[in-house]
Amino acid sequence: MRVSFPHSRTAQSVLLLLASSLLLSACGSLPQSRYAIAQDSAPVKDVDHTRIPDAVPKIEPRSKYGNPKSYVVQGKRYTVRQSARGFVQTGDASWYGTKFHGHRTSSGEPYDMYAMTAAHKTIPIPSYVEVHNLDNQRKIIVRVNDRGPFVSGRIIDLSYVAAKKLGITTKGTGRVKIRVIDPGASTKTSQASTTPVTLSRSVTPQPVTVATNNPGQLYLQVGAFTNHDNASQLLNRLVSATQQNISINRKATNNYNVYRVRIGPLQSEADALKLRSQLSPLGIDSPHIVVE
Numbered sequence: 001m002r003v004s005f006p007h008s009r010t011a012q013s014v015l016l017l018l019a020s021s022l023l024l025s026a027c028g029s030l031p032q033s034r035y036a037i038a039q040d041s042a043p044v045k046d047v048d049h050t051r052i053p054d055a056v057p058k059i060e061p062r063s064k065y066g067n068p069k070s071y072v073v074q075g076k077r078y079t080v081r082q083s084a085r086g087f088v089q090t091g092d093a094s095w096y097g098t099k100f101h102g103h104r105t106s107s108g109e110p111y112d113m114y115a116m117t118a119a120h121k122t123i124p125i126p127s128y129v130e131v132h133n134l135d136n137q138r139k140i141i142v143r144v145n146d147r148g149p150f151v152s153g154r155i156i157d158l159s160y161v162a163a164k165k166l167g168i169t170t171k172g173t174g175r176v177k178i179r180v181i182d183p184g185a186s187t188k189t190s191q192a193s194t195t196p197v198t199l200s201r202s203v204t205p206q207p208v209t210v211a212t213n214n215p216g217q218l219y220l221q222v223g224a225f226t227n228h229d230n231a232s233q234l235l236n237r238l239v240s241a242t243q244q245n246i247s248i249n250r251k252a253t254n255n256y257n258v259y260r261v262r263i264g265p266l267q268s269e270a271d272a273l274k275l276r277s278q279l280s281p282l283g284i285d286s287p288h289i290v291v292e
Contacts (some may be wrong), residue, residue: 043098047114049164050233051284053224054141055116056258057128057183066107066125066145073150084123087180091155092173093131095163096148105146112159119146119157120178128181130226130256131156133166133174139226140165141181141256165230181256219249219264220272222279222287231259238263238284242275262290 070079081087101113107125111117118129127144142162149157156178158166168174222238225231231248238246242263249260266272272289279287 043101043113043160047161047164049161050230050237051223052114052116052161052165054165054226054258055128055143056224057141057181059183060126063107063125063145066105066147071147073147076150078121078147081122081124084127084180085182087123088177089155090134090177091175092153093133093156093158093163093166093168093176093178094149094151094154094173095158095160095169097160107145109145111146114161115159116140116142116162116165117146117159118142118144118162119148120144120155121147121150123180128183129156130179130181131158131162131166132177132179133168134177135175136167138166139256141226165227217265217292218267218269218272219262219290219292220266220275220287221260221262221290222284223261225259225261226256228257228259231261234261238279242278244275263287 067080070077072078096111096119097113100111102110105111105117106119118131120127120129123129123144125145125147128141129144130139130141132139140162142158144156146157149155154173156176158168160169163169163174166174166176223231223234225234228248228250235246235248238261244263244266247262247264249262251258251260263275264272266275269289276287
């Protein structure tokens with residue numbers, strides 16, 4: 001769902017009149033004439049969700065465009081929260097895909113169905129939310145940059161890839177619990193942990209064991225996940241692609257863990273850049289260099 005907030009009161013009145021007089025789609029979007037695709041759907045080309053990292057919470061300024069004091073959809077007024085600190089909610093999650101891809105979100109940013117984003121009716125934009133699938137226990141972190149969904153019982157609209165990581169794309173919806181993450185809160189002492197890997201074509205993921213990295217070592221970070229199984233899946237893909245050491249590094253902060261898949265330690269930045277180019281044909285095109 002996307003709701004635009006016009007700058008003039010006249011334009012807003014016209015938009016709200018249209019929104020209340022026309023039938024909206026399942027995720028509560030504005031009239032379909034705004035979109036080239038009439039029916040929302042998943043992309044034709046499949047995406048490997050295991051290599052797409054969760055959103056990483058960080059302090060950001062509020063969107064001037066996406067945070068009016070209130071707004072009206074289908075005759076109902078919604079008041080945007082001044083603060084979402086400690087906000088928890090349980091209900092159904094849905095998702096949106098190709099129909100809205102590239103169109104403007106309520107934050108003013110273009111919607112990207114391959115990014116870890118979401119829509120919510122009242123929490124400030126942007127916000128970071130942990131979404132817990134109560135049926136399969138999967139957890140993800142998304143960045144809220146849009147408004148919706150406006151269907152009874154649904155509390156959050158996920159991007160296509162976020163829904164796929166959570167395991168709800170086939171059914172269309174899923175029972176979830178959401179919790180707003182405050183990136184400005186005092187963080188716990190970080191713990192680094194690594195999972196040693198034997199280079200072979202078939203690897204059984206090992207339990208995470210706590211260890212401490214030596215300071216100043218250089219790594220190529222390939223992905224970051226809040227679910228250890230997802231991190232292990234990516235690690236297993238990398239085993240046959242490189243002769244370097246691969247590890248899963250855990251960082252505990254704000255009551256959740258981030259599992260970071262890393263290659264190294266490496267000798268130099270030049271080695272890291274060369275390795276990154278070698279991984280690109282595998283579809284792994286967004287690793288970055290970290291030094292710890």
